Amino acid sequence: xxxxxxxxxxSAPAASHAATPYYRFQPFNIGRWIIWTLFAVVLxxxxxxxxxxxxxxxxxxxxxxxxxxxxxxxxxxxxxMLSFGHAVYSGLGAFLAIHTxxxxxxxxxxLPVSLIPLVGGVSAMGFALLxxxxxxxxxxxxxxxITLGIGELVWAMSLMFPEFFGGEGGISGNRVTGPKxxxxxxxxxxxxxxxxxxxxxxxxxxxxxxxxxxxxxxxNAVRDNPERVEFVGYDTQKVRYISFVIAAFFAGIAGGLAAxxxxxxxxxxxxxxxxxxxxxxxxxxxxxxFFGPIIGGILMVLAFVLLSELTKAWLLYLGLVFLFMVMYxxxxxxxxxxxxxxxxxxxxxxxxxxxxxxxAVTAFITLIGxxxxxxxxxxxxxxxxxxxxxxxxxxxxxAQGASSWFGAAFVMVTGIGLFEVARRHFARQWGExxxxxxxxxxxxxxx
Amino acid sequence: xxxFTISLLNGxxxxxxxxxxxxxxxxxxxxxxxxxxxxxxxxMLGAYFAFxxxxxxxxxxxxxxxxxxVGALGALFERYCLRRVHKFGHVPELLITFGLSFIVLEVVQxxxxxxxxxxxxxxxxxxxxxxIYGTQFPAYRAFMMLVxxxxxxxxxxxxxxxRIGLVIQAALTHPETVEALGHNVPRVFMLVFGGGxxxxxxxxxxxxxxxxxxxxxxxxxxxxxxxxxxCGGMGSLSxxxxxxxxxxxxxxxxxxxxxxxxxxxxxxxxxxTPQTFGYALWKLKISQVAPILPFLxxxxxxxxxxxxxxxxxxx
Numbered sequence: 001x002x003x004x005x006x007x008x009x010x011s012a013p014a015a016s017h018a019a020t021p022y023y024r025f026q027p028f029n030i031g032r033w034i035i036w037t038l039f040a041v042v043l044x045x046x047x048x049x050x051x052x053x054x055x056x057x058x059x060x061x062x063x064x065x066x067x068x069x070x071x072x073x074x075x076x077x078x079x080x081m082l083s084f085g086h087a088v089y090s091g092l093g094a095f096l097a098i099h100t101x102x103x104x105x106x107x108x109x110x111l112p113v114s115l116i117p118l119v120g121g122v123s124a125m126g127f128a129l130l131x132x133x134x135x136x137x138x139x140x141x142x143x144x145x146i147t148l149g150i151g152e153l154v155w156a157m158s159l160m161f162p163e164f165f166g167g168e169g170g171i172s173g174n175r176v177t178g179p180k181x182x183x184x185x186x187x188x189x190x191x192x193x194x195x196x197x198x199x200x201x202x203x204x205x206x207x208x209x210x211x212x213x214x215x216x217x218x219x220n221a222v223r224d225n226p227e228r229v230e231f232v233g234y235d236t237q238k239v240r241y242i243s244f245v246i247a248a249f250f251a252g253i254a255g256g257l258a259a260x261x262x263x264x265x266x267x268x269x270x271x272x273x274x275x276x277x278x279x280x281x282x283x284x285x286x287x288x289x290f291f292g293p294i295i296g297g298i299l300m301v302l303a304f305v306l307l308s309e310l311t312k313a314w315l316l317y318l319g320l321v322f323l324f325m326v327m328y329x330x331x332x333x334x335x336x337x338x339x340x341x342x343x344x345x346x347x348x349x350x351x352x353x354x355x356x357x358x359x360a361v362t363a364f365i366t367l368i369g370x371x372x373x374x375x376x377x378x379x380x381x382x383x384x385x386x387x388x389x390x391x392x393x394x395x396x397x398x399a400q401g402a403s404s405w406f407g408a409a410f411v412m413v414t415g416i417g418l419f420e421v422a423r424r425h426f427a428r429q430w431g432e433x434x435x436x437x438x439x440x441x442x443x444x445x446x447x
Numbered sequence: 448x449x450x451f452t453i454s455l456l457n458g459x460x461x462x463x464x465x466x467x468x469x470x471x472x473x474x475x476x477x478x479x480x481x482x483x484x485x486x487x488x489x490x491m492l493g494a495y496f497a498f499x500x501x502x503x504x505x506x507x508x509x510x511x512x513x514x515x516x517v518g519a520l521g522a523l524f525e526r527y528c529l530r531r532v533h534k535f536g537h538v539p540e541l542l543i544t545f546g547l548s549f550i551v552l553e554v555v556q557x558x559x560x561x562x563x564x565x566x567x568x569x570x571x572x573x574x575x576x577x578x579i580y581g582t583q584f585p586a587y588r589a590f591m592m593l594v595x596x597x598x599x600x601x602x603x604x605x606x607x608x609x610r611i612g613l614v615i616q617a618a619l620t621h622p623e624t625v626e627a628l629g630h631n632v633p634r635v636f637m638l639v640f641g642g643g644x645x646x647x648x649x650x651x652x653x654x655x656x657x658x659x660x661x662x663x664x665x666x667x668x669x670x671x672x673x674x675x676x677x678c679g680g681m682g683s684l685s686x687x688x689x690x691x692x693x694x695x696x697x698x699x700x701x702x703x704x705x706x707x708x709x710x711x712x713x714x715x716x717x718x719x720t721p722q723t724f725g726y727a728l729w730k731l732k733i734s735q736v737a738p739i740l741p742f743l744x745x746x747x748x749x750x751x752x753x754x755x756x757x758x759x760x761x762x
Contacts, residue, residue, distance in 0.1 A: 152670040313557075316554070322549065327543065377557055
């Protein structure tokens with residue numbers, strides 16, 4: 001399920017290329033144009049629909065998160081490189097960007113504010129040229145450990161050099177500075193949003209284009225079978241190195257945009273937690289498809305801004321969701337979407353909706369029971385001074401009363417039992433549909 | 448001389464603690480190809496369980512009970528989570544242990560709070576063991592070294608002198624053949640994972656009260672043991688031993704050294720003032736640089752000897 005679609009695509013052009021060496025018919029790809037136009041329209045219209053200042057801040061952050069998750073996926077999804085130090089590049093990019101911004105403010109440097117993210121990108125690229133030379137010497141698991149080591153190195157350094165990293169307080173700047181073409185000052189959030197939207201669109205398009213270049217294809221090959229790539233005559237390390245540098249460039253742009261957005265950069269941006277978050281959400285969104293990290297980036301902002309407000313236990317929920325996702329859907333949300341699209345294209349999706357409804361309801365019941373218990377534990381630990389009572393989804397629970405605990409446990413156990421029944425039914429149905437699709441595909445091939 | 452002896456002893460005891468952690472990690476890695484990201488989390492769990500058990504029945508039972516609980520948890524995790532993702536490849540395996548480290552951290556904070564707990568050295572081992580050049584060497588440090596050495600010897604005996612050790616060694620390199628000979632390789636994997644987790648738990652029991660038991664302890668030691676494993680050579684136990692001792696000693700010496708490049712330049716006649724280029728770098732004390740030394744060591748090792756000290760393969 002994981003990388004099959006990409007690989008299938010990969011072999012197809014190669015085969016047709018061999019058959020027709022001089023001329024290849026490329027139809028005007030309407031689907032692609034529609035999707036990209038839709039993406040642009042969504043970026044354009046989103047702040048007009050969600051007009052509150054909270055949602056505008058969130059949209060701005062989402063744009064940044066999308067770029068950084070996509071750049072991370074260039075390593076994880078396309079190159080099979082599991083990096084634990086991606087925040088180094090976005091973070092250092094952010095630091096260089098804010099220092100540049102401060103230079104611009106002091107009139108030392110005539111640079112429009114809208115180009116400052118590029119400074120972040122180029123500087124991150126420079127750091128990647130340096131660090132990447134060491135990290136990309138290895139692949140797979142040693143690569144992961146080395147990126148972790150470099151990440152820790154940079155993070156520890158950020159505390160050692162307060163002149164550059166600003167120590168505890170960080171470095172702050174002011175984005176309303178420099179020349180103001182057409183009266184655009186980037187003071188109001190909406191102006192900054194559109195700057196970030198433009199960057200998001202262009203970067204997404206560029207990163208998509210990268211997957212279509214020979215280098216992008218070779219990167220997939222290095223991920224799938226490095227030994228064979230070596231035999232063919234490519235240097236796998238060089239392929240990884242160049243891709244690593246390109247990924248760092250986009251991460252640096254995202255860092256520069258974040259610096260403009262928050263107008264403050266603290267050493268937290270290079271921390272291992274940040275790298276871990278990029279990894280987690282890129283994976284949740286789906287590393288095997290190009291659009292997966294876009295979902296991941298949106299989820300990241302939603303989780304950091306909304307979920308953390310909603311409950312104190314959000315990191316626990318996040319960890320559990322991640323664990324189950326790795327175990328049951330290693331392709332992330334994007335792969336779930338694509339699997340259902342496949343079922344839909346064979347016209348069998350509508351028989352599944354009852355099962356989906358049953359799954360959703362039973363999972364929700366389980367979640368309510370489990371969440372009630374988790375919230376009670378957190379309440380006992382953190383808000384003991386406020387008394388044993390807490391409000392949870394409209395009900396008042398007594399964290400020290402046996403009845404609340406018994407009720408929550410009962411709800412959860414019932415939920416689990418019903419979910420298991422629904423799951424078995426669904427699994428049978430799903431398997432049967434997949435068999436049908438396999439047969440149907442064979443039949444169509446034979447035609 | 449005084450500083451040298453004490454630092455050396457402290458460095459060796461810290462290095463042995465690192466080896467207790469990295470040995471389990473190395474065993475798990477060389478056997479299953481899984482980099483256990485949650486290894487330091489098992490270390491933390493060991494310390495917290497020991498704290499809880501110590502409060503109930505005292506330190507000495509905790510020394511045995513806590514590693515057993517951690518080992519059982521590790522085995523359960525392998526059986527029900529890790530084995531399930533084994534078929535998806537190495538990256539999901541690494542990711543699931545990464546997810547576990549998240550959850551362990553949250554659960555520990557949930558049960559024991561976000562500040563450090565009062566997990567103390569037992570009364571019998573308090574106080575100095577001997578006094579050397581006027582500085583006392585704590586008895587507990589010596590106890591740590593003793594436990595680590597005992598564990599080292601017993602691992603070595605287990606791996607080389609027993610039947611199960613031979614099966615483990617064989618399964619490291621030729622799992623299919625071992626399976627064909629009728630051994631239950633998945634169960635061996637489970638045992639190794641549980642055993643590695645138990646070793647980490649034991650390190651937590653004896654390390655938790657020597658240092659400090661707090662939710663940040665896993666994040667503090669985790670990257671260092673990865674450095675040890677890479678520097679020693681992926682999958683090499685003896686390499687891990689040398690690397691842990693080296694890193695333990697280097698770091699301990701560095702923490703205690705107060706000189707800087709500024710001073711060194713001063714003695715050979717260079718005059719460095721705050722106006723000199725890169726003054727921030729010149730004025731750094733070696734004790735300030737100590738936290739990054741393991742990582743510098745890692746980078747240098749990768750540049751000059753990519754397969755590690757005693758490694759045989761280039762990963």
